[in-house]
Amino acid sequence: MAANKLNLKDKYRLLTRDLDWEFSYQERKKAFPFEEFEGIKITDWSKWEDPFRLTMDAYWKYQAEKEKKLYAIFDAFAQNNSQLNVTDPRYINAIKLFLTAVSPLEYQAFQGFAHTGRQFGGVGARVACQMQSIDELRHVQTQIHAMSHYNKFFDGFQDWSHMHDRVWYLSVPKSFFDDARSAGPFEYLVAISFSFEYVLTNLLFVPFMSGAAYNGDMATVTFGFSAQSDEARHMTLGLEVIKFLLEQHEDNVPLVQKWIDKWFWRGAQLLSIVGMMMDYMLPNKVMSWKEAWGVYFEEAGGALFKDLARYGIRMPKYVEQVQTEHMSHQLWWTMYTHGHATGFHTWIPTDEEMDWLSEKYPETFDKYYRPRWELAKQMEAEGNRFYTKALPQLCTTCQIPMLFTEVDDPTQLSFRDTVYHGERYHFCSDGCRDIFHEEPEKYVQSWLPVHQIFQGNCGGPGVEQVLSEYYGMNLGADNLDIKGSPDEQRWNRWKGVA
Amino acid sequence: MPVRAITPDYVGEVKDLQANFHGNQLVYVGWDHHLMFCAAFAFPLPPTTTFRQLRDEVMVEGFSAHPEWKEIDWDSTQWLLNGEPFIPQLDVALIDQGIDHKSLLRFQTPELKGFMGAAV
Numbered sequence: 073m074a075a076n077k078l079n080l081k082d083k084y085r086l087l088t089r090d091l092d093w094e095f096s097y098q099e100r101k102k103a104f105p106f107e108e109f110e111g112i113k114i115t116d117w118s119k120w121e122d123p124f125r126l127t128m129d130a131y132w133k134y135q136a137e138k139e140k141k142l143y144a145i146f147d148a149f150a151q152n153n154s155q156l157n158v159t160d161p162r163y164i165n166a167i168k169l170f171l172t173a174v175s176p177l178e179y180q181a182f183q184g185f186a187h188t189g190r191q192f193g194g195v196g197a198r199v200a201c202q203m204q205s206i207d208e209l210r211h212v213q214t215q216i217h218a219m220s221h222y223n224k225f226f227d228g229f230q231d232w233s234h235m236h237d238r239v240w241y242l243s244v245p246k247s248f249f250d251d252a253r254s255a256g257p258f259e260y261l262v263a264i265s266f267s268f269e270y271v272l273t274n275l276l277f278v279p280f281m282s283g284a285a286y287n288g289d290m291a292t293v294t295f296g297f298s299a300q301s302d303e304a305r306h307m308t309l310g311l312e313v314i315k316f317l318l319e320q321h322e323d324n325v326p327l328v329q330k331w332i333d334k335w336f337w338r339g340a341q342l343l344s345i346v347g348m349m350m351d352y353m354l355p356n357k358v359m360s361w362k363e364a365w366g367v368y369f370e371e372a373g374g375a376l377f378k379d380l381a382r383y384g385i386r387m388p389k390y391v392e393q394v395q396t397e398h399m400s401h402q403l404w405w406t407m408y409t410h411g412h413a414t415g416f417h418t419w420i421p422t423d424e425e426m427d428w429l430s431e432k433y434p435e436t437f438d439k440y441y442r443p444r445w446e447l448a449k450q451m452e453a454e455g456n457r458f459y460t461k462a463l464p465q466l467c468t469t470c471q472i473p474m475l476f477t478e479v480d481d482p483t484q485l486s487f488r489d490t491v492y493h494g495e496r497y498h499f500c501s502d503g504c505r506d507i508f509h510e511e512p513e514k515y516v517q518s519w520l521p522v523h524q525i526f527q528g529n530c531g532g533p534g535v536e537q538v539l540s541e542y543y544g545m546n547l548g549a550d551n552l553d554i555k556g557s558p559d560e561q562r563w564n565r566w567k568g569v570a
Numbered sequence: 571m572p573v574r575a576i577t578p579d580y581v582g583e584v585k586d587l588q589a590n591f592h593g594n595q596l597v598y599v600g601w602d603h604h605l606m607f608c609a610a611f612a613f614p615l616p617p618t619t620t621f622r623q624l625r626d627e628v629m630v631e632g633f634s635a636h637p638e639w640k641e642i643d644w645d646s647t648q649w650l651l652n653g654e655p656f657i658p659q660l661d662v663a664l665i666d667q668g669i670d671h672k673s674l675l676r677f678q679t680p681e682l683k684g685f686m687g688a689a690v
């Protein structure tokens with residue numbers, strides 16, 4: 073007779089490794105058709121070390137406890153009208169950006185891990201991906217619930233998933249994940265689990281969660297905490313994937329290195345959004361983007377890559393080209409000057425904020441960026457708030473407007489191009505150009521919002537109709553400067569400010 | 571290998587063929603060292619547009635907000651077409667002087683240093 077209770081070790085074996093079976097009437101290869109086409113060689117799946125060491129029943133129990141606490145806090149947050157406790161209504165725009173740019177990526181991660189989890193011949197990897205997949209679904213749900221409270225009081229929250237699929241600047245995060253999900257399962261894991269979750273995720277979550285804490289947003293702090301123990305598991309999976317692939321076969325090394333180079337660069341460009349939030353959108357600043365990069369990438373990443381050197385892995389190729397000194401300023405200027413076409417508000421930094429930026433970027437802010445804001449102030453004072461009139465050129469790979477400057481000249485935009493099968497393609501950087509060169513047949517398909525508008529695929533005929541009808545923005549409420557916005561007017565009324 | 575795909579000989583659909591722009595071609599125009607404009611602009615234009623129309627009508631829409639726009643001396647302005655030095659012919663169609671679909675034109679006005687002399 074079986075014992076009622078299994079000990080932990082048996083339970084773990086039965087509920088993970090033992091879930092696999094021998095294939096009697098089908099070839100194993102046919103059951104896992106995605107496993108070989110990328111060129112990765114796996115000789116022995118049993119060498120996979122399960123990173124989570126968690127069984128499904130324990131998993132449900134932990135997660136249910138976390139959810140209970142989380143939703144109790146959301147309820148209290150709503151009942152106490154805690155939206156009034158944020159520093160000022162500018163802060164809320166960082167949350168609008170999070171909901172439209174980042175939360176849908178949690179959903180994409182859920183889909184990605186569900187798919188990849190099905191594709192591995194090794195049961196350990198399958199179970200780990202399945203659990204992460206469920207985590208990611210939980211993340212998107214808790215984020216929606218946390219932010220739904222703000223939707224009752226502020227503009228711009230109404231149609232976040234629709235916007236994610238359509239709005240010009242949201243094609244940047246969307247295409248990042250589309251790229252990963254349309255790759256093979258091993259590249260997906262190197263892209264998302266290792267390059268993003270392990271190497272870069274602290275640069276996304278720490279700034280957002282401390283930013284929320286510094287600015288009185290307890291709802292966001294709480295979902296951040298609730299996701300943290302999940303993230304710790306995701307990072308372990310990222311590291312296990314890399315070690316496993318590198319130990320399985322030496323032929324895997326150059327493939328993995330290429331993917332690290334690619335996904336590090338794509339991730340660094342994507343995170344310029346976080347840089348802009350830290351340096352410009354948080355009324356109470358946590359630290360500068362440059363400082364965050366120093367702590368979370370240069371120090372932590374430096375040690376990691378030193379560790380991986382024994383496998384023949386070196387630092388990501390384009391690490392010297394990441395312009396943490398400049399990217400946040402250049403991106404916020406882009407958003408400010410396109411503020412008629414953003415689903416959140418933009419503004420000129422206050423004098424005190426500009427002084428903080430001079431202090432944090434002593435070599436560059438006063439020289440290159442303060443003059444832009446002086447011009448913006450002058451134009452605004454003349455009753456002519458600057459909104460740019462024409463649409464920008466976009467990078468074919470990262471889809472960011474080609475706003476970055478040359479590494480050795482911050483006064484000159486960086487232009488790269490190539491001709492493939494008679495068509496010319498443009499890029500913001502060497503990294504993005506080289507990624508295209510590796511797989512041109514993939515990136516010739518880039519859905520570049522500016523080109524799509526000109527092809528007539530986004531409604532129109534004018535930009536106004538694209539914004540309101542195709543993107544779903546409430547013009548005059550969601551977009552434009554924070555000054556004079558309905559958000560600001562309501563806030564002042566609540567606070568009794570004339 | 572032009573793509574790492576499970577489908578043999580996978581070929582992607584080129585999204586931005588000129589044929590998809592309803593008779594227009596795309597032309598990008600950027601003003602070097604003038605970062606009031608965060609990036610070069612993209613304009614959909616009939617290939618028969620003359621350079622004069624591009625300069626005096628199309629570009630005005632994008633660039634004229636700049637305080638230095640009126641000070642540009644077009645006779646001394648230098649141009650780059652897809653990275654190569656280029657001398658425009660004002661009354662010739664874009665396509666007839668080599669400015670084809672998705673070409674990038676950059677212009678340089680070295681005597682104008684940008685707002686506050688800061689390349690803005």
Ligand SMILES: [Fe+2]
Pocket residue numbers: 178181207208211299
């Ligand atoms: Fe997540």
Ligand SMILES: [Fe+2]
Pocket residue numbers: 269302303306
């Ligand atoms: Fe995660």
Ligand SMILES: [Zn+2]
Pocket residue numbers: 341467468469470471472499500501504
């Ligand atoms: Zn790029």
